Amino acid sequence: MTVLTDDILPTSGRAVRDEMIAFAVMAGLLLIVPLTGVYPFFVMQALCFALLACAFNLLIGYGGLLSFGHAMFLGTAGYVTAHALKVWGVSPELGILLGTAGAAALGVITGLVAIRRQGIYFAMITLALSQLLYFIYLQTPFTHGEDGIQGIPQGYLFGIFNLARPTTLYYVILAGFLFGFLLIYRTINSPFGEVLKAIRENEPRAISLGYKTDQYKLLAYILSATLAGFAGSLKVFVAQNASLTDVHWSMSGEIVLMTLVGGLGTIFGPVVGAFVIIAMQQYLAGFGQWVTVIQGVIFVTCVLTFRRGVIGEIAHYFRRSL
Amino acid sequence: MSDYILETQGLTKDFLGFTAVKGVNLQVARGTIHALIGPNGAGKTTVFNLLTKFLRPTKGSITFKGEDVTWVKPADVARRGMIRSFQISAVFPNLSVRENVRVALQRPLGNSFHFWRSQSVLDKLNERAEELVCAVGLQDFIKHDAGELAYGRKRALEIATTLALDPEMLLLDEPMAGLGTEDIGRIAALIKSVAKNRTVLMVEHNLSVVADLSDRITVLARGEILAEGVYAEVSANPAVIEAYVGTGHA
Structure with missing residues (x-):
């Protein structure tokens, strides 16, 4: 029987380490938000989503x-x-x-x-x-x-x-x-x-x-x-x-959209997706009803060009688990 | 206890007026390799799905280890010690080879609903999982995703996963389907070795494999049992030859 050592068995440990680093970065950034002058109401809303x-x-x-x-x-x-x-x-x-x-x-x-x-x-x-x-x-x-x-x-x-x-x-x-x-x-x-x-x-x-x-x-x-x-x-x-x-059902649709944009089946994808969508609603509010159109375009673009979502594509490119 | 681990009495399955399986009385003796053969459309896979409860019979009964299991659910029949394989290879493609085997080892631990615990509680299963993976010759691929394996290796992994449950009875649905010649020899040897202290019922098209492995053969044609016996008897039976080759055969 072949001896199994960890150097011929990669991934798992590294995956956990990558995820821990990503988590630390995320938690760190979120902790200093009140010091940065970013509108806290926006971040709180995004966190809920x-x-x-x-x-x-x-x-x-x-x-x-x-x-x-x-x-x-x-x-x-x-x-x-x-x-x-x-x-x-x-x-x-x-x-x-x-x-x-x-x-x-x-x-x-x-x-x-x-x-x-x-x-x-x-x-x-x-x-x-x-x-x-x-x-x-x-x-x-x-x-x-x-x-x-x-x-x-x-x-x-x-x-x-x-x-x-x-x-x-x-x-x-x-x-x-x-x-x-x-x-x-x-x-x-x-x-x-x-x-x-x-x-x-x-x-x-x-x-x-x-x-x-x-x-x-x-x-x-x-x-x-x-x-x-x-x-x-x-x-x-x-x-x-x-x-x-x-x-409303459109809220259910938005949840799907957030998850798809960020990366379905990734750990951090939905968080990124929620921030992207909420930021769009916040900062594109001036466009009124056009926000929905812009969201639609982003959704189609996302599905056609980066199907794995933002985090999914990054994780795939670097062959990491995120 | 009866010498037969698995018996069916008058097993029948209708699909909207088409009778796929008609009054099949099958008896599988404990500790043997029993093959179920027959031309395409003979109802082999239907019988298989009936035995493992993936289909419900229209009539008839199924007895496993002396107990009537006709109306038992598929997951329960698996828990009683009868594990099936599938015609197309059934692995979990995005789990690693080791995880594939470990998922099977995990069930008897009884912690499979524990969502609040770390999966490191499963690490104690790694050694056994690795033994099983080595036993089917996949030691070089243990950390690879099962989906990346070549077809023959997926079949080997499937057998390792099945063995992880230490079943009393294995049901193999066309274990050689889609395999190259070199793989066939390897998988046949594997089946032979795992059958040493178990009962195996397999559906198989490859007659040389059947001849080589099986202790007993049942031939199905048009949903009914046409013949039964050892390979020499069955292969000499004129009705079997006719069913396989057609009426034009002399």
């Missing part, structure tokens, strides 16, 4: 399931958190917990239905379910329909951190983002993540090895829904409102 895109990417990039209804988790968590803060007057941490739990519960219910189908059918079921929910939210009184829930009090996190102060809020949002990001990273590199990748690669083979693949896909779906909800709850503190925009 980045976490949302990462949660979406967990499902499509590692589970092979394209959800076209992820806005429902963002919006549901947002409404629950907003309602709990404003009407029930709960503390911020409890508000976040309730919103995230709401999205998780929605994930369990819709997951049990959607997971039975694959590919385009899965996408259509998730779209249908999110549209169904959109019309429920349009009609139910607690969401205030077209007006949304406005003027949400930010309060004191754990009774200490004043979330009305932009810098404090920024670091709280950043901590939430980093927590969610690391949890996703861990999930991808866990025993569960290994089975999930195997199912994505070849489901019949995974079944023939004795894996009950539906259960793994359901767990991935619920995790993704929960983290998307977590992003939605955090976003309430940034935007101080919860509205129908967040449950």
Whole structure:
């Protein structure tokens, strides 16, 4: 038997090192944002969307399931958190917990239905379910329909951190983002993540090895829904409102767009994608309705010329895992 | 316990009025290599999918190790010790060779839903995975993605992955399909060695392989069993010759 040493077995260790360096750079840059004069509201909003895109990417990039209804988790968590803060007057941490739990519960219910189908059918079921929910939210009184829930009090996190102060809020949002990001990273590199990748690669083979693949896909779906909800709850503190925009199908489309632009199935791609798209909306706001056209052009260009997304192409060029 | 590890009684499968498999009574003796042969469209792959539960029978029953498994789910039949391979090679292309084997080794650990733990908990499986990879001669490719392997090596990897589960019974769906001559010899030797303490049922077109490996052969034609026996008996059977060569044969 040949002796196996590490120098004939490259990649894995190096991949982990590359990812750690990239993570340190990302966290470092985000930590100094308040010192740079970049508009913090913009970065906070982008961070919420980045976490949302990462949660979406967990499902499509590692589970092979394209959800076209992820806005429902963002919006549901947002409404629950907003309602709990404003009407029930709960503390911020409890508000976040309730919103995230709401999205998780929605994930369990819709997951049990959607997971039975694959590919385009899965996408259509998730779209249908999110549209169904959109019309429920349009009609139910607690969401205030077209007006949304406005003027949400930010309060004191754990009774200490004043979330009305932009810098404090920024670091709280950043901590939430980093927590969610690391949890996703861990999930991808866990025993569960290994089975999930195997199912994505070849489901019949995974079944023939004795894996009950539906259960793994359901767990991935619920995790993704929960983290998307977590992003939605955090976003309430940034935007101080919860509205129908967040449950609309075009939001689900935007999540797909962010992930594709950044790089499907890459670890950092969705973060980059979210910043690119949010930056475009922010800085091209002067073009009014034309932003949508510009986004469309970018989307087509991205799919035609760099299909792997920004990070996907970089990782491929340098043969690194990012 | 019966000497037969796997038995079917009156196994039948209809596809919208077309009967692909008709009343098949198959008995596979423990510890043997049993081959299922027959011309194209004879229903071999259908029987295979019925046995591994990837299809549900219209009528009939399947007994594995003395237990009725007719309505058991595919993942459960795998857990009971009957693992199948696929006609087109079934590897996980973007996982490394070692990871491919490790995914199979991982299942009995019971931590496959642990998304909060590092995959370094799987490192204790590396040694066993490497043994299995070496056993099928892929030691030089252990860190390569399975998708990069040549076809014959993918088949070898598939066998290593299957062996990782230490199944009592292996079902091989055309293990030689698409292989070059040199690979056929290697895979045949591999099958022979893994069959030493296991039962193997294989569907195979390559008759010289069947003649060389099998203890017993069942010939299917138009969904029914045409003949059964050792190679010499079966190959001399006029009905089998006719089914293979056609009515023009003298």
